[in-house]
Amino acid sequence: MCACGRAETFSLAIGSNYLLDSEQQWRIKAGCDVARVIAIANQKGGVGKTTTAINLSAALAIAQKETLVVDCDPQANATGGLGFPKDPARRSIYNCLLQKLPLESIMLKCQLEHLFLIPSDKNLVGATVEIIDLPEREQVLRRKLEPLRERFEFILLDCPPALDLLAINALVAADSVLVPIQCEYFALEGVSELLDTLMRIRRAQKLTLAVEGILLTMFDERTNLSRQVRDDLKDFFGSQVFSTFIPRNVRLAEAPSHGQPVLTYDPRSSGAESYRQLAEEVIAHAEKGVGARA
Ligand SMILES: Nc1ncnc2c1ncn2[C@@H]1O[C@H](COP(=O)(O)OP(=O)(O)OP(=O)(O)O)[C@@H](O)[C@H]1O
Ligand SMILES: [Mg+2]
Numbered sequence: 001m002c003a004c005g006r007a008e009t010f011s012l013a014i015g016s017n018y019l020l021d022s023e024q025q026w027r028i029k030a031g032c033d034v035a036r037v038i039a040i041a042n043q044k045g046g047v048g049k050t051t052t053a054i055n056l057s058a059a060l061a062i063a064q065k066e067t068l069v070v071d072c073d074p075q076a077n078a079t080g081g082l083g084f085p086k087d088p089a090r091r092s093i094y095n096c097l098l099q100k101l102p103l104e105s106i107m108l109k110c111q112l113e114h115l116f117l118i119p120s121d122k123n124l125v126g127a128t129v130e131i132i133d134l135p136e137r138e139q140v141l142r143r144k145l146e147p148l149r150e151r152f153e154f155i156l157l158d159c160p161p162a163l164d165l166l167a168i169n170a171l172v173a174a175d176s177v178l179v180p181i182q183c184e185y186f187a188l189e190g191v192s193e194l195l196d197t198l199m200r201i202r203r204a205q206k207l208t209l210a211v212e213g214i215l216l217t218m219f220d221e222r223t224n225l226s227r228q229v230r231d232d233l234k235d236f237f238g239s240q241v242f243s244t245f246i247p248r249n250v251r252l253a254e255a256p257s258h259g260q261p262v263l264t265y266d267p268r269s270s271g272a273e274s275y276r277q278l279a280e281e282v283i284a285h286a287e288k289g290v291g292a293r294a
Contacts, residue, residue, distance in 0.1 A: 001239075027127045027266070033150070034149040034228075035149045035154060036153070036175055036176070037155045037173055037174045037176075038154065038155070038156050038157065038175065038176050038178050038282070039159055039170045039171050039173070039174035039177045040052050040056075040157065040159060040177075040180065041159040041167060042159075042181065042190070042191070043161055043190055043196060043222055044189065044190045045161035046161070046182070046220075047180045047217060048182060048215075049158060049159060050073070050075075050077040050078050050081060050256075051179050051217070051246075052178065052215060052275075052278075053069055053157075053158035054069070054082055054255075054261050055255075055263060055271070056178075056278055056279055057082075058115060058261030058263045058275070058284065059112075059276045059279035060270070061113065061114040061115035062114075063279055063283060065114060065153040066114050066116075066151065067114070067154045068107070068116045068117070068148060068155045068260070069082065069115070069117065069118070070117075070118040070141075070145070070158070070170075071092075071119055072093065072124075072125070072157050072166055072169070072170045073120055073159065073160040073161075073162070073166075074120060074121070074124035074125040074160065076092075076119065076121050076124075077118050077256065078120070078158040079092075079121070079265050080256060080259065081256035081259065081260075082110050082115075082117050082119065083110060084108060084119055084259070085259070086121070089119060090106075090121070092106065092119050092121040092123065092124065093106070093118050093120050094120070094123040094124045094127050095171075096132075096191070097124075097127050097141065098116075098130055102147065103118050103147075103148060104145050104148060104158040106118060106119065107247040112261070112280065118158045122281070124166065127165075127166060128165050131165055131169070137165060137169075138168050138201075138205065139186040139205075141157075141170060141173045142168055142169070142173035154282070163194065163197055171198060172201055172205055172207060174209060175208055175209070176212035177198060177210070177211055178215060179191065179194065179211070179214050179215065180215045180217045181214055181215065181216055181217065181233065182217050182218050182228070183216055183217070183218055183220065183223075185225065188233075188236075192228050198211075198258070213241065213282075214241045214280070215241075215242050215245075215246065216229070216230055216241070216245040217245075217246040218247075218248045219246060219247050220247070220248050230245065242278060242281055243277075244278040245274065246271070246278070247270045247271065249262075249271035249274075250270035251265065251266040251269035251271050251272070255271075262275065263276070
């Protein structure tokens with residue numbers, strides 16, 4: 001077996017034709033410029049989803065791209081990491097998903113210019129159960145996001161470590177999925193399940209949903225294991241793996257406790273540099289129309 005674990009089936013999910021729904025076709029015909037919505041997802045916990053949401057969004061904002069982070073996780077780590085400590089009085093995405101409240105009404109402006117946040121809080125745990133009774137329960141977030149798509153260039157959705165109804169709502173709302181994978185043995189455990197879910201969503205909802213890219217996180221060039229995982233991933237996923245790897249970097253782990261992205265906490269760190277590079281790749285994808293609008 002390769003260092004990544006079972007990987008043979010994953011290539012099935014790559015390179016299939018993308019389906020566009022009628023609304024997206026209309027927008028493309030009309031030449032409307034709408035946000036690229038990227039779900040950052042992996043049901044495995046602690047692989048760097050939130051770190052990527054915080055720092056990729058900051059790097060995009062620094063590159064003058066209007067960017068929105070939607071915290072879709074009841075742990076609310078992206079909310080805290082972007083400078084908004086827990087506050088029971090603050091309304092969150094939970095209120096919007098279950099009430100007739102537009103997302104815009106709870107949107108927060110972050111310290112960095114061009115960067116905005118839809119915050120989460122622990123109440124969101126209940127939403128998984130409560131939205132089951134709503135009509136078209138997988139589409140709730142997608143519909144709520146629609147009015148914001150023309151205002152932003154990038155919308156990043158920080159997903160919970162699960163494939164529950166919240167994560168499905170994020171995937172249905174997204175144009176593409178960025179999958180962070182930690183450099184470790186069995187790194188790909190669960191990725192087949194995630195990609196299989198993407199395929200099913202695409203078919204069932206007749207939606208565009210591309211793979212934005214696979215991102216190696218906590219990479220340590222000095223270890224054989226990191227290098228082997230990287231080589232195996234490249235063998236299986238080819239160009240779907242981002243050229244940028246995120247190194248293991250203590251500044252990335254420290255920054256959230258200061259409520260800052262690493263790009264402002266320590267702009268010269270290797271972590272900051274790697275997320276700047278990742279932002280360049282993501283911007284290039286959008287410009288070339290790689291993925292959702294290919
Ligand atoms: N490149 C890195 N170098 C060092 N530490 C990192 C790096 N990326 C993430 N971490 C740390 O690893 C932990 C998990 O990261 P993170 O919270 O981003 O993962 P996650 O996938 O969002 O987790 P969860 O599944 O619980 O939402 C955090 O403590 C974070 O600070
Ligand atoms: Mg997280």
